[in-house]
Amino acid sequence: MIKIFCLFFLFCSSAWAASPLAKKYPEALLTDDHGILKEKDIASDLLDKMVPYNLNEDQSGISRWQCFSVRDVKPKIEKWKGVDGAGPDKIVTMCDLHILVDGKSLWHDYFEPRAWNNNHCLEFMKTWTRLTKNEEFVCFSGAPFLLEKQNVGGVDRMVKLWQWSKYKTKKGCDSYREGDCD
DSSP states (O other), rough: HHHHHHHHHHHHHHHHSOOHHHHHHHTOOOSOOTTTTOOHHHTTTSSSSSSOOOOTTTOOOOOOOEEEEGGEEEEEEEEEHHHHETTTOOOOEEEEEEEEEEEEEEEHHHHHHHHEEEHHHHHHEEEHHHHTTSSSEEEEEEEEEEEEEETTTEEEEEEEEEEEEEEEEETTEEETTOOOOO
């Protein structure tokens, strides 16, 4: 009887802990939103028919929100010399941007789908620092891609790849595409 009561209590307490948005949009908001998201944030990413999230599937094109503790999130910039469409004679510093999330049992890698001139990554870092400074949580909207094994910090880990479109804290929003934030 005590086991049944404990299971009932755990079930009810987890249901009470979920935000109203997570309850209303369980396929579009995969975690608690910690009071950061509004219904219009989620509604702007909804498709006519949201399919259930499957960790093992590439579901590119279907944006979903997840929120994490800021202390578990680390932007990572990889730089190299290359051409940025300004002509073959003009070599510039290029960058790839990844946002790594230590999700404890599963890591997440939010990436941008193309390389940029390094100025883009520098601007991203300024905005990231401003929006996450002294914030507890950050929420990401992105499309889930592959689940793969990667070496993270010298340890092989399972990592879910996501193409991010925007992130948001209580201070504001930043997006991959101009004008995607409110």
